[in-house]
Amino acid sequence: MKTKHIIYISKAVAPFEKSELLDLEHQAQIKNKKLGITGMLCYVQSQFIQYLEGSAESVDYLMESISMDQRHTIIKRIQMSGIGNRLFEDWSLRYYAPDDLEAIFPNFLGFVLEYGGMATVLDTDMESLLVNNLRFIAAQAQ
C-alpha cells in the first residue's frame, strides 16, 4: 500500500496550555492508532508543525477533520512525494516540545517555519532536504 505523507503548519487561535497539549496528544494518539496513522507534532510560538503518514484514505480523512478544528488555522500544507516508507513507524503521534526538537536537530523548526511563506509544492531539492531532516529526527525518536 502506498503511503501518503503530509506536513503542515498552523497557527493556534489562542495559545495552548500544557494540559491542552497533553489532551490533544492523548486523543490524537488513540485515533491515529485506529486509523493506522503515524507521525509527529510540535508546538512552538503558538504554531503547530505536524507531520502525518498513512494510507491516502486515512490521511485525507484525518486532515479533513484537523483542518476543520476551530482551535487553529492551517497556514501551509506541504504534500511530500519522495519518501516511500514510513518515518515514524512506531509512533502514532510523537509529540515534541520545541527544546527537544532543537536538541536533536538545531534549526529544524526555523527551517520548517520558513516554509510558512513558501510554495506548497516544494522543489525536489527542498523536499529531499526536508525529508532527510525528518528522517534524522525520526531515527532518534524514543
Ligand SMILES: Cc1cc2nc3c(=O)[nH]c(=O)nc-3n(C[C@H](O)[C@H](O)[C@H](O)COP(=O)(O)O)c2cc1C
Ligand atoms: C494542531 C492539531 C493537531 C491535531 N492532530 C490530530 C491527530 O494527529 N489525530 C487526531 O485524531 N486528531 C488530531 N487533532 C484533533 C482533530 O482536529 C479533531 O479534534 C479530532 O480528530 C476529532 O476527533 P473526533 O471527531 O473523533 O472526536 C489535532 C488538532 C490540532 C489542533
